[in-house]
Amino acid sequence: xHLYQLTAHELHxxxxxxxxxxxxxxxxxxDRIEAVDDQIRSYITLxxxxxxxxxxxxxxxIQAGAKIAPLAGIPVAIKDNICTKGVxxxxxxxxxxxxxxxxxxxxxEKLEAAGVTIAGKTNLDEFAMGSSTENSAFFTTKNPWDTExxxxxxxxxxxxxxxxxxxxxxxxxxxxxxIRQPASFCGVVGLKPTYGLVSRYGLIALASSLDxxxxxxxxxxxxxxxxxxxxxxxxxxxxxASYKTPDFFASLINDVRGLKIGVPEExxxxxxxxxxxxxxxxxMSLFESLGAVVEYTTLPxxxxxxxxxxxxxxxxxxxxxxxxxxxxxxxxxxxxxxVMDMFMKxxxxxxxxxxxxxxxxxxxxxxxxxxxxxYLKALKARTLIKQDFDRAFEKYDVLLSPTSPTxxxxxxxxxxxxxxxYLSDICTASSNLAGIPGISLPCGFVDRMPVGLQxxxxxxxxxxxxxxAYTFEQNTGYHQEFPEI
Ligand code: GLN
Numbered sequence: 084x085h086l087y088q089l090t091a092h093e094l095h096x097x098x099x100x101x102x103x104x105x106x107x108x109x110x111x112x113x114d115r116i117e118a119v120d121d122q123i124r125s126y127i128t129l130x131x132x133x134x135x136x137x138x139x140x141x142x143x144x145i146q147a148g149a150k151i152a153p154l155a156g157i158p159v160a161i162k163d164n165i166c167t168k169g170v171x172x173x174x175x176x177x178x179x180x181x182x183x184x185x186x187x188x189x190x191x192e193k194l195e196a197a198g199v200t201i202a203g204k205t206n207l208d209e210f211a212m213g214s215s216t217e218n219s220a221f222f223t224t225k226n227p228w229d230t231e232x233x234x235x236x237x238x239x240x241x242x243x244x245x246x247x248x249x250x251x252x253x254x255x256x257x258x259x260x261x262i263r264q265p266a267s268f269c270g271v272v273g274l275k276p277t278y279g280l281v282s283r284y285g286l287i288a289l290a291s292s293l294d295x296x297x298x299x300x301x302x303x304x305x306x307x308x309x310x311x312x313x314x315x316x317x318x319x320x321x322x323x324a325s326y327k328t329p330d331f332f333a334s335l336i337n338d339v340r341g342l343k344i345g346v347p348e349e350x351x352x353x354x355x356x357x358x359x360x361x362x363x364x365x366x367m368s369l370f371e372s373l374g375a376v377v378e379y380t381t382l383p384x385x386x387x388x389x390x391x392x393x394x395x396x397x398x399x400x401x402x403x404x405x406x407x408x409x410x411x412x413x414x415x416x417x418x419x420x421x422v423m424d425m426f427m428k429x430x431x432x433x434x435x436x437x438x439x440x441x442x443x444x445x446x447x448x449x450x451x452x453x454x455x456x457x458y459l460k461a462l463k464a465r466t467l468i469k470q471d472f473d474r475a476f477e478k479y480d481v482l483l484s485p486t487s488p489t490x491x492x493x494x495x496x497x498x499x500x501x502x503x504x505y506l507s508d509i510c511t512a513s514s515n516l517a518g519i520p521g522i523s524l525p526c527g528f529v530d531r532m533p534v535g536l537q538x539x540x541x542x543x544x545x546x547x548x549x550x551x552a553y554t555f556e557q558n559t560g561y562h563q564e565f566p567e568i
Pocket of ligand 1: 211212213214236237256257258261262508
């Protein structure tokens with residue numbers, strides 16, 4: 084076992100027992116980054132100096148005999164669409180390649196208050212649009228299990244960093260699956276919380292009614308720790324819920340007796356790889372043998388999820404991205420003849436092809452002639468999808484499915500046809516449309532590539548998800564497998 088394979092809660096023990104100092108730990112992680120990041124390319128920016136400075140503060144507290152918080156001194160990576168004061172935040176776009184935010188996102192402030200050190204900013208698909216990091220304006224991130232395969236997306240850098248031991252934990256954002264799908268492709272734990280539980284203040288918006296921030300970790304215990312640190316009401320985010328955050332740590336109980344688990348048959352159907360289906364069926368049997376009640380159920384509007392997501396997501400994206408005009412901040416095209424020319428050249432040169440595609444699609448579905456046929460219809464479909472979940476949760480405590488119908492695919496395999504790529508959101512987009520929480524955790528391997536199990540829960544019932552996920556993890560060993568990198 085190497086130090087880079089340990090979880091935050093294991094490292095915490097070493098820190099408080101003075102077997103390791105926070106400065107040593109942080110130096111060690113930066114050495115690890117140096118050793119592996121040439122191969123996987125998970126980071127856009129490293130923040131070594133400030134991380135070491137913060138680590139030394141934690142060490143002083145330990146030496147003074149103070150009780151340190153569970154995440155104190157732990158190196159965490161932040162997706163590069165989450166603002167960090169004074170540290171370049173690019174959203175992997177040429178448009179923001181030199182943008183230095185004057186403030187930090189609430190989640191970053193909360194993590195810093197919990198004592199973490201920020202290791203750096205991780206790669207993503209441009210403005211979080213994509214499922215593979217192939218849409219990053221800078222470079223692609225590789226899957227640490229097989230560098231010829233994608234790490235998933237859009238939070239591919241965060242997932243790959245945690246998987247390769249280049250960060251202990253990370254934050255990502257999830258608008259249609261961007262935390263859970265890369266977590267599943269890289270064999271780590273990823274959680275998208277209930278809409279409103281975690282503040283999005285300081286997250287560069289893709290689609291505000293669908294955007295969420297959440298953790299990537301190496302096990303479920305760390306997931307609970309990070310979630311605990313970042314959740315809670317924030318007056319700076321008007322969609323933040325006034326909800327008293329429960330003690331997520333208390334949900335880590337190895338017991339699912341009596342838990343009612345529904346398996347939506349639509350998620351086990353079209354396009355699912357046979358080996359993924361097998362891994363999910365084994366997970367179902369395991370839960371059953373541990374005393375849960377597992378049954379097939381139905382979410383009948385699932386077939387509309389991907390198009391509904393794309394219509395609403397693109398409509399909102401076209402409006403969120405209107406602010407990038409070369410006037411206020413970010414890239415401005417040189418050599419413009421007049422102000423209109425400057426707008427056009429800036430947006431033409433600053434955005435990549437996927438971003439332009441969605442701006443055009445979004446503008447089209449919001450146009451006066453198309454609004455009723457597309458945008459309004461998509462809003463109605465969204466309600467039907469939400470009602471499917473409401474009905475299912477009358478009967479079941481948890482819904483279980485694959486996170487993605489396939490394990491990580493090869494570079495280029497899906498990039499040729501955007502719709503082909505969009506279909507990889509089939510198991511994840513519905514929960515963004517409904518706003519319910521979802522977690523992905525490793526549940527097996529196909530040819531040494533991880534398979535992810537998704538558990539979805541009722542609004543603000545992350546506790547039950549963590550309990551089910553923890554039980555699964557404690558009765559399997561997948562989270563203790565590491566890639567050879
Ligand atoms: N893959 C989805 C998309 O391309 C999800 C992106 C996300 O969650 N940010 O939109």
